[in-house]
Amino acid sequence: MDSIILHISDFHVSLDKKLKDERVNSDSFLRASKEGLSSQYIDKFIQKVKQEFNSKNIYLLVTGDITDCGAELEFNYAKTYLENIITELNIKKECVLLIPGDHDIHRRDIEDFIYSKEDYTKEEINKAKFKNFSAFYEGILGKKFTPNEVIFDTLKIENSFLLLGVNSSYYVDLENTEGKIDVEKFKLELNKKTKDSELKNVICCHHNIASLYEDKNSGQWNKTNRLAFITALESKDIKFIFSGNEHTSGCKKITGDSITISDSGALSSKKDDCAFKIYELENNDSDDIILINHIYGLQKVGNNDDLYYWEKRTNSDAKQPKKFEISIAKPPVLEDEITELVESLPTEDSAVESLNILEIKNSNSDVYYNSEFTDVLYDKVKELNLFHSGHFHWSETSRAHNWIDTSKLIENKDNLSLAKNAIIDVIEKKNFSDQIDLIIGLGYEGNIISSKAAIKFNKDYAFLPYSYRHDEHHKYENELNFDNKSKDYKNVLIITDVVNDGRTIRKLIRKRQDNFFKNVDKVYVVSLFYTGESILNNDILNYDFIKTIPDYDIEKDEEVNNIEFYTVKSLKVEKCPYGDDFRETCLIVKDKLGCVNLFYDESKYIK
Amino acid sequence: MIVSLIETLEYSYINLHAEEVISSNYLNDDNQGIYISSLQFETVNRLFNFLKDSSVQSNNIVLDFKNIQNVQSNIIDKIIEIRDLGNKLILINISEKIIKPLSLKTIENPNNIVNVKGDYDIFYFFSEQESDLYKINIESGNIFYYEFKKRLIKYIDEYRKPHASSFVYLHSFIDLKKFISFETPFIYYALYRLAVKIRDKWEKNLKDEPILVGQSLTSTFIVSVLSKLLKLDILVFDKIGPINKLYNKLEKHNYENKKYIVVSDLVCLGTEVKITKNLIEFSGGKYLGNVSLAKIETLTRDDLNLGSIDRTISIFSITEKNNVELNYYIYTNLKKLNG
Numbered sequence: 012m013d014s015i016i017l018h019i020s021d022f023h024v025s026l027d028k029k030l031k032d033e034r035v036n037s038d039s040f041l042r043a044s045k046e047g048l049s050s051q052y053i054d055k056f057i058q059k060v061k062q063e064f065n066s067k068n069i070y071l072l073v074t075g076d077i078t079d080c081g082a083e084l085e086f087n088y089a090k091t092y093l094e095n096i097i098t099e100l101n102i103k104k105e106c107v108l109l110i111p112g113d114h115d116i117h118r119r120d121i122e123d124f125i126y127s128k129e130d131y132t133k134e135e136i137n138k139a140k141f142k143n144f145s146a147f148y149e150g151i152l153g154k155k156f157t158p159n160e161v162i163f164d165t166l167k168i169e170n171s172f173l174l175l176g177v178n179s180s181y182y183v184d185l186e187n188t189e190g191k192i193d194v195e196k197f198k199l200e201l202n203k204k205t206k207d208s209e210l211k212n213v214i215c216c217h218h219n220i221a222s223l224y225e226d227k228n229s230g231q232w233n234k235t236n237r238l239a240f241i242t243a244l245e246s247k248d249i250k251f252i253f254s255g256n257e258h259t260s261g262c263k264k265i266t267g268d269s270i271t272i273s274d275s276g277a278l279s280s281k282k283d284d285c286a287f288k289i290y291e292l293e294n295n296d297s298d299d300i301i302l303i304n305h306i307y308g309l310q311k312v313g314n315n316d317d318l319y320y321w322e323k324r325t326n327s328d329a330k331q332p333k334k335f336e337i338s339i340a341k342p343p344v345l346e347d348e349i350t351e352l353v354e355s356l357p358t359e360d361s362a363v364e365s366l367n368i369l370e371i372k373n374s375n376s377d378v379y380y381n382s383e384f385t386d387v388l389y390d391k392v393k394e395l396n397l398f399h400s401g402h403f404h405w406s407e408t409s410r411a412h413n414w415i416d417t418s419k420l421i422e423n424k425d426n427l428s429l430a431k432n433a434i435i436d437v438i439e440k441k442n443f444s445d446q447i448d449l450i451i452g453l454g455y456e457g458n459i460i461s462s463k464a465a466i467k468f469n470k471d472y473a474f475l476p477y478s479y480r481h482d483e484h485h486k487y488e489n490e491l492n493f494d495n496k497s498k499d500y501k502n503v504l505i506i507t508d509v510v511n512d513g514r515t516i517r518k519l520i521r522k523r524q525d526n527f528f529k530n531v532d533k534v535y536v537v538s539l540f541y542t543g544e545s546i547l548n549n550d551i552l553n554y555d556f557i558k559t560i561p562d563y564d565i566e567k568d569e570e571v572n573n574i575e576f577y578t579v580k581s582l583k584v585e586k587c588p589y590g591d592d593f594r595e596t597c598l599i600v601k602d603k604l605g606c607v608n609l610f611y612d613e614s615k616y617i618k
Numbered sequence: 619m620i621v622s623l624i625e626t627l628e629y630s631y632i633n634l635h636a637e638e639v640i641s642s643n644y645l646n647d648d649n650q651g652i653y654i655s656s657l658q659f660e661t662v663n664r665l666f667n668f669l670k671d672s673s674v675q676s677n678n679i680v681l682d683f684k685n686i687q688n689v690q691s692n693i694i695d696k697i698i699e700i701r702d703l704g705n706k707l708i709l710i711n712i713s714e715k716i717i718k719p720l721s722l723k724t725i726e727n728p729n730n731i732v733n734v735k736g737d738y739d740i741f742y743f744f745s746e747q748e749s750d751l752y753k754i755n756i757e758s759g760n761i762f763y764y765e766f767k768k769r770l771i772k773y774i775d776e777y778r779k780p781h782a783s784s785f786v787y788l789h790s791f792i793d794l795k796k797f798i799s800f801e802t803p804f805i806y807y808a809l810y811r812l813a814v815k816i817r818d819k820w821e822k823n824l825k826d827e828p829i830l831v832g833q834s835l836t837s838t839f840i841v842s843v844l845s846k847l848l849k850l851d852i853l854v855f856d857k858i859g860p861i862n863k864l865y866n867k868l869e870k871h872n873y874e875n876k877k878y879i880v881v882s883d884l885v886c887l888g889t890e891v892k893i894t895k896n897l898i899e900f901s902g903g904k905y906l907g908n909v910s911l912a913k914i915e916t917l918t919r920d921d922l923n924l925g926s927i928d929r930t931i932s933i934f935s936i937t938e939k940n941n942v943e944l945n946y947y948i949y950t951n952l953k954k955l956n957g
Contacts, residue, residue, distance in 0.1 A: 132691055133691050134691075193659070194646075194660070195658075195659055195660035195663055196659075199663075235646070235647070235648055238646065238647040239646045239647065242646070242647070418854055419871075421852065422829075422851055422852055422853055422871070423851055424845050424846075424849055424850060424851050424852070427842070427845055427851075427852065428649060428846070431842075431846075432647070452839070455832075455835060455838050455854050456854075458835060458838045458839050458842065459832075459838050459839070459841065459842040459852070459854070460842070461842075462839060462842040462843050462846075463644060463842075463846065465802075466640070466644045466803075466806055466843075467644045467645060469619040469802075469803070471799070471802070472798075472799060472802060473799045474795070474799075474835060474836075474839060476835055484835065485782055487791065487793050487795055487796075488795060488834075488835050488836065490795070490796070492795070492796045492799050492800070493799065
């Protein structure tokens, strides 16, 4: 492949003269006027691209705000500048993706339209507001712009992946300037336009869905719509967004690291950072599709002979990744190799060799992290003083010197919403929502934080008390109610607030509900907190791992080895250092010195 | 998933506001609860896909627009597509505000008559002169009542043992925990209706943001869903046992000047509710009332003080009118008096 994608944005071609009291944008180098050095500015830009990538096949991506106020004259000059770029760089018109921004909307046309009719639809407004842009678009590309489509155009890059032109200015009008789309329509159009395609998709739009410059997570996108859009992107496995608008060249990852945004920066701005990007398709021997991210910035030196020049930036200094992995061919499955290794060992393996194998397996750890939930949850623990010290006893074997008051956390509706969404985020990030057949909410708090997942994923749902509270509940409350004789429930998800060593979970599976779970292949466990002492990975609740922990009381445990565990936040608590004789050896308990908090009825165990 | 689908012999009923609440709050990530008043294209499209792919028994579809005040502009196209699947549509509870966006004036049917407020109680989305549908009385409360009763009866088991909290015997036990597990997605519609009832009953008090109190494992599920739908905070009383001791010790919850709604799954004699009420009031809080999925009315309507704060709000009642049919009874060890 010898191709590049030239990503430019925010020309803001601006009128020099406007009506009295109207704002004149003097910030842009590019003017809607024969006066000035606009053409020279474009020439300098073209020279830099030629200098860097002269022989390459170029795809051009323009992410909006080509003009400043959508006036016809601005578009006339913008057409001249853009045609110059296309001609000089030998770009084929079918290799151009041209996206409107909120500044490309002609607000005067909206006003004229709404004053001309009694009733009108959104679709009619869109046609009116994009009238000048539509003429410009057709003039450059020789095809019509469809203002009422969300995905109005696509551009295939070397039969490798597809750029989707998304009109984020769909709802922009006299009052609204935020990015927003009809998400349902987007999904329908995506299905239609990509139904026979195996290619990866990349979203190209004007508005930034996260901020690099502003101190605002949702960028210039409608907050509610943003969440729906991001969810749709994740469900369609779309991992990249190329956009503009913020006049800040940069990259940002959102939803953990599952979506990467690349903002080219503004091509033309006197006060803001001027920049553009070139994504070079990497030549490699594999089927991987990788874009090398080249960043260029305008150095405004103010020299008499040379006011400015374009120079390449180093990715590390610019804090941007060097590459975007659009698609990576699947590596060989690691577990098969380990399985073969185990089978080839002689049966008289020593315990050390067995441990090494477990370590190999455990080192292939899979841990959940998303700053939007993991870090925020931890902030809540600190803010609400939820982490307590004292003596906390949940059962005869489960005792600790710290406790996280999750009940207090979820009293507040917004924190409860956070907890529910965190659980959902784990399920979605780890991609097992389709596999699970049943969700079980464990404990009061587990039941509360599971409700949204049960409804959202439309799964069979049950709830059970904690094993150590089993005897305190009515027999009907202890019933799982679902039958698994015909093995309908192969994969079960258990949701709970806190997991320590997982003893309670194993007891539930093997002792309390063995009849059901003996026909279950895999048990997923998701918790808000993990308070144990092991290094986090998804194997740590399994019996074969637990028995390797020094001094662990394995005798009272249950052998279960099909648990895959994830937690939102790991927060270790100090376990009680005393054994079964704690009533005699722990001074606090023995002499009743106070601060012992019981979560169970110990009278049954006291002789 | 369509939560509000109820199939009768004559029609299939769907509550569009309930579906919109589910779409917005659970399938998307909106946080408006039941206070949404706009019907989105996405919701109607979801319904269309469901009807297209499933086999509902009746081709007569009743769409309930209660609580809908706005519709997205392209909704009517989708409703027409639903009709074009071969269905006869009857729209009920159409607010005057949405008559125009739904282009209802284009349908000519003399049976379509606005009420004094300018709304349509019922609107036949077809123009036939004769139809059996014109004779059917469609009322969403009745539709729900009969459906809930039909489903509940499966979860009433013979018991003949003492009640857990009161000194009476239960002839039968109503397993609402099993009902919640097995009757999805209908249970979500039931909880939606409970939320709407709470909102209608306590509209003024909800502005003070009362706290929903769960006092059993089953009721915490109800509390969790109601919290989302009504946008209220929650409090869990864990079996009124050790956790309360803990709260008192660590002074975690401040009850002063706050209002509380106790949430139950089933209220029989109200013993547990009264315990919870007393705990709240003793701690300085204000008890607003009690809500429940189902309740047993052991007194006549005359003897039940309808205005009393102790009267439970529920979406289903077992009364002397239906307890025999449901095989539910409470009794004591005392012998009946002669005469």
